[in-house]
Amino acid sequence: MDLGIKGRVALVSGADSGMGKETARLLLEAGCRVAITDKGDNTIGEAVKELSTLGEVIAVAADVQKPDEVKKLWQEVREKLGDPDIYVNAAGVTGATGDFLEVDDAGWQETLDINLMGAVRMCREAIPAMRSKGWGRIVLFASEDAVQPYVDELAYCASKAGILSLAKGLSKAYGCDNVLVNTVSPAFIATPMTDKMMEKRAEEKGTSFDEAIDSFLKEERPGMVLGRRGRPEEVASVAAFLCSERASFITGAGVRVDAGSVLTIPA
Incomplete structure (x- = not known):
């Protein structure tokens, strides 16, 4: 299927491995020029080497917890590839786990800062250029945990519930500019x-x-x-579709890729 995004510029965070890397792979195969980002270690270099046979791809290391690094990341991507038309937020951590009464403020804060505020910082950089061009796709990775919380992962669950709300709000705020914002919720x-x-x-x-x-x-x-x-590519295929011209009438939606893990329908 032609996704209709050949020549588009995409940025994928959390792309040194797993679902982020597989999403970057599919976007490259669809003809996008792709920037991948993750924390500064050898894995992002290995990922870009692996993906480089598929098309134009660059790697820029950055920590989404640090606003200055986020700004420098976007500046470098703009200089090398242009303003991204597509942003996929796959960066995230399990974070603080355990009995609720034993997880301290620092554990909660770090989990929320990476999973939720990291997405906020990145979307803040992504949206202005998408609005000015009248075309944009943002896909935020949530989780089954957002709607089916597990008692030993409450910080993670809360952060992913925040992602669902953030995406829905952004879809309402910027849909009129043809900036479409959706979520993908994987499970295990x-x-x-x-x-x-x-x-x-x-x-x-x-x-x-x-x-x-x-x-x-x-x-x-x-x-x-x-x-x-699940396999990373099974999630990535959904994310890539939501980034495409084929998903031009989908915004504010959440797609579960969870083998049925969530036991209820939406309220």
């Missing part, structure tokens, strides 16, 4: 983040990595009727 995808979760679970339970995944699915995610972790 095979990424470095969930790998770490399962490694920790395997150690705690004295089981293998695969056994940890199986027990997690049965005990913690019974609604995932496919009985497996």
Whole structure:
């Protein structure tokens, strides 16, 4: 399917691995010129080397917690590729976990600062040029946790619920300028983040990595009727579609890519 975005400029955060990198891959295959960003370490360099065979792609390291780095990131992307027409916010962390009464303010603040305020800072940079051009696509990664909170991940759940509200509000504020804002909500995808979760679970339970995944699915995610972790590309394909001209009548929407994990329909 031709996504109708050949020649568009896209910026994807959290793109050194997992769903962000796979979204960048699909946007490159669709003919976009792509900038990827993540924290400054070797993984982003490895990602851009891997993706460079598909088209024009650059890497710019930045920490979304730091407003100065966010501004420098966007300035560099504008200088090298032009103003992004597409922004995909895949940057995020599990953050502070555990019993609610034992998670301190610092744990909450860091989780919210990366997952929610990081998206706020990046969207603040993205929207003005999209408005002036009369065309823009923003996709924010939320989570099943946003509508189905888990008691040991409440900071993460709250941050992702904030993402849903942020996206809906932005869609209302800037839809008249043809800036379309939507969310994708994955559940238990095979990424470095969930790998770490399962490694920790395997150690705690004295089981293998695969056994940890199986027990997690049965005990913690019974609604995932496919009985497996999702693949990053299964989420990325939805994100890429929402970035496309094919999604020109979709804004303020949230798409769950969760194998049925969320057990209810929207209220």
